[in-house]
Amino acid sequence: MSRPSLRRAAPAALALTCVLGIAACTDKAETGGSSTSAGAGGASGPITVNATDTTCELSATTANAGTITFEITNAGSKINEFYLYGAGDRIVGEVENITPGLKRELKVEVTEPGTLTTACKPGMVGDGIRAPFTVTGTATAASADQKVAKAIVDYKAFVASEADEFVEGTEKFVAAVKAGDVAKAKSLYAQARHPWEAIEPVAESFGDLDPKIDGREDVIAEGMAFTGYHRLEKDLWTSGLQKDSGAIADQLLADVKEIAAKSKTVDPTALSIANGAKALLDEVATGKVTGEEERYSHTDLWDFDGNLEGSRQALAALRPVIAERDPALQKALDARFTELSSLLGTHKAGADYKSYTALTDADIKALTVSLDALSEEVSKVPGVVEAK
Numbered sequence: 001m002s003r004p005s006l007r008r009a010a011p012a013a014l015a016l017t018c019v020l021g022i023a024a025c026t027d028k029a030e031t032g033g034s035s036t037s038a039g040a041g042g043a044s045g046p047i048t049v050n051a052t053d054t055t056c057e058l059s060a061t062t063a064n065a066g067t068i069t070f071e072i073t074n075a076g077s078k079i080n081e082f083y084l085y086g087a088g089d090r091i092v093g094e095v096e097n098i099t100p101g102l103k104r105e106l107k108v109e110v111t112e113p114g115t116l117t118t119a120c121k122p123g124m125v126g127d128g129i130r131a132p133f134t135v136t137g138t139a140t141a142a143s144a145d146q147k148v149a150k151a152i153v154d155y156k157a158f159v160a161s162e163a164d165e166f167v168e169g170t171e172k173f174v175a176a177v178k179a180g181d182v183a184k185a186k187s188l189y190a191q192a193r194h195p196w197e198a199i200e201p202v203a204e205s206f207g208d209l210d211p212k213i214d215g216r217e218d219v220i221a222e223g224m225a226f227t228g229y230h231r232l233e234k235d236l237w238t239s240g241l242q243k244d245s246g247a248i249a250d251q252l253l254a255d256v257k258e259i260a261a262k263s264k265t266v267d268p269t270a271l272s273i274a275n276g277a278k279a280l281l282d283e284v285a286t287g288k289v290t291g292e293e294e295r296y297s298h299t300d301l302w303d304f305d306g307n308l309e310g311s312r313q314a315l316a317a318l319r320p321v322i323a324e325r326d327p328a329l330q331k332a333l334d335a336r337f338t339e340l341s342s343l344l345g346t347h348k349a350g351a352d353y354k355s356y357t358a359l360t361d362a363d364i365k366a367l368t369v370s371l372d373a374l375s376e377e378v379s380k381v382p383g384v385v386e387a388k
Contacts (some may be wrong), residue, residue: 046070048071049118051073056118117130118133155268170252170253180241182236196306201275208224229252274384
């Protein structure tokens with residue numbers, strides 16, 4: 001799930017090459033703190049970002065079109081995030097779960113000039129500490145390499161297929177809710193959400209649809225109604241179906257159909273696909289392996305599986321590119337994905353996953369260690385597939 005207050009538009013890092021022909025991005029209120037820059041010249045090398053609990057300092061606020069690299073250091077005491085937004089808060093790239101003292105890198109491709117917005121989010125809440133960021137000049141869009149082109153086609157096909165499955169699963173779930181069949185709705189809930197979890201970085205890039213569909217009650221933006229899957233999850237497992245549960249279900253289906261259709265319009269790049277694969281693993285680290293996502297149904301392992309499968313499929317599309325440019329990395333990726341998938345599979349009961357509450361501390365630690373090892377390898381992929 002995306003944490004809506006963390007991502008008003010939220011990624012995705014999969015957010016694709018952002019074609020910017022407009023003058024400026026939406027200006028949002030900050031959560032306090034300030035954003036400053038050490039210079040305004042067009043940066044050709046990495047741009048450093050010093051993120052604290054109250055500031056977001058960039059070494060430059062202008063860059064040349066092409067691949068832009070941000071090196072983010074969390075010098076504060078809170079977990080932080082860094083975002084690059086296009087117009088309407090469409091996410092061009094993001095890095096989540098930057099713990100104090102940690103340094104992370106974000107590479108994005110921007111091929112046309114325009115004004116974007118950078119944001120640090122100390123504590124992972126609110127709209128962030130924002131500032132304008134200018135891209136100048138133009139760059140050749142994505143490599144013409146046939147393997148890269150094929151990877152993009154394959155990944156778009158995967159997204160389209162998952163989007164269709166998400167609509168189909170939601171239709172069945174909504175029908176059960178509206179019929180008052182609590183047992184059936186519960187049985188359909190986790191599997192209906194699985195395709196969403198696989199393509200979150202694409203789907204989450206469309207405005208407030210993400211929090212409407214997938215927002216948790218404790219993290220939705222102030223003033224936003226609690227709706228969508230998690231509102232119905234609470235109704236089914238905790239409070240019982242309410243008078244407005246049917247209306248909530250109808251709106252959920254409408255929102256899912258809209259976001260599924262929009263997901264099919266996305267034109268990713270090899271770099272954005274690679275970033276998305278990492279973003280999905282970050283989702284697991286911050287919400288699924290901790291048990292925070294599905295606090296009423298405790299179906300977090302289904303979400304874990306969806307995120308993992310989405311990351312795997314993103315990198316499967318890129319496999320010919322990675323294998324050609326860094327065969328050792330491809331071998332390591334295969335080994336780490338196999339290891340984590342096998343470990344996750346030990347927590348199945350037949351075709352279903354066990355409740356998160358059935359996991360021991362040792363189980364959670366083992367999953368976390370394996371996830372961290374995989375994430376480390378996946379974090380290397382953007383540098384390998386970066387357009388040359």
